[in-house]
Amino acid sequence: MNSARNLPQSKEALLKSYNSRLKDDVKSMLENFEEIVKLCKVEHDIQISRMTQCELDAYEMQVRSANMVRAAESLLKLVSDIKQYLILNDFPSVNDAITTNSKLFRTKQQECDQKLQTLRDDMVADLYDLEEEYYTSNYKS
Structure with a gap:
C-alpha cells in the first residue's frame, strides 16, 4: 500500500x-x-x-x-x-513568500551597500588626514 x-x-x-x-x-x-x-x-x-x-x-x-x-x-x-x-x-503562497523574502533581502543588500560606501568614504577621508599628518610630521624617518 x-x-x-x-x-x-x-x-x-x-x-x-x-x-x-x-x-x-x-x-x-x-x-x-x-x-x-x-x-x-x-x-x-x-x-x-x-x-x-x-x-x-x-x-x-x-x-x-x-x-x-x-x-x-x-x-x-x-x-x-x-x-x-x-x-x-500550496504554490501561490510559496511563491508569495519567496517574492517577499527576495524583496526584503534586496532592500537589506542595498542598505548594506550604502553603509559600506559611507564607511569607505569615511575611511578614505580619515586615511587622507592621517597621511597628511604623517608626511608633515617631524617623526618621519
Missing part, C-alpha cells in the same frame, strides 16, 4: 482517498464505541458463569478500545498527510 501512496496522484483522487480514510476511521471509532457501551449492559440470562462473562467482556472492551486507538492514530496520520500535502503543493 505504501508504494501506491508514493505514486503521483491527481488532486481529485487524493482528495477522494483522504475522504474515504476519514469516513472509515470515524465509522470504526463510532462502531467500536457503540459496542463498548453495549457491553456495559448486564444480562441476567447467560449460559456461562458470571466471571467468565466478565473476562470475555473485558477482553472485548480491550480489543475494541485498541481498535478505537488505531482509528484515532490513523486520523492523526491523515491530518499529517493533509498538512504535508498543503505545505508541498
